[in-house]
Amino acid sequence: MLRNAPPFAELLAGCERSAVHLEMRDHYDDPDEAPRVAAWKSGYRPDPEDRSTWWRPWLDMVAETSARGVAIRRARIVSEPVSEYTRYLYDGTWCNVAAGEQVRWLPRRQANDIALPGNDFWIFDDRIVRFGYFSGEGTYLGDEVDDDPAVIKLCSSAFEAVWERATPHDNYTI
Structure with a gap:
């Protein structure tokens, strides 16, 4: 049954075994990400040796969760050639990989025969799904969970x- 989702951090903190995420959009319009995207477009690249240039709260959550033995996997279905985003x-x-996530990429043309839900989602411990909803322009609209x-x-x-x-x-490679 669909219902409003608890905070994401709460769902991840309650995870004991696995958290998997499927992303299927070619663009997300995240206001929190906008300054990093703008800097990237201007040529800025974080220094892997200087953690202060790239570490952020999301990576803290990933590192803490993976340190507890939770496997975090993210798969991205992408159009090729890829979008700027x-x-x-x-x-x-x-x-993400440095923080403990496993990440894989699948060209959209290789997903033709896979039955896919209509929205991006997370699954926590195979017991709850969190669907994320976005506008056509990629603006985050909210989320719901389903068990x-x-x-x-x-x-x-x-x-x-x-x-x-x-x-x-x-x-x-892109």
Whole structure:
């Protein structure tokens, strides 16, 4: 049953085994991300040796969660050639990996025969799905959670199918 989602940090903190995330959009219009995107467009790249140039609260949550033994996997289905925003995400994904996420990329043309839910989602411990809703321009509109076993099964099956075909971040090139 769909219902309003608790705060994301609460869902991640309650995780014991796994958190998986499927992203299917080529652009997200996140106001918190806008300064980093603008800096990236101007040529700025964080220094991997200077953690203060790239570490942020999200990475703290990932590092703390993975340190507890929770596997965090993110799969991205992307159009190719990639959008400018996807290129930005790609250039910064090493930060996610450094914090403990496993990330894979799947070209959209390789997902034709995978049944995919209509929205991006997270699955926490195979017990709850959090759907994220976005406008056509990529503006975040909100989220809901669902604990219906059939919905969890659909999302889990979609994620695993994408994960199996996708290329690990370190091997994917744009």
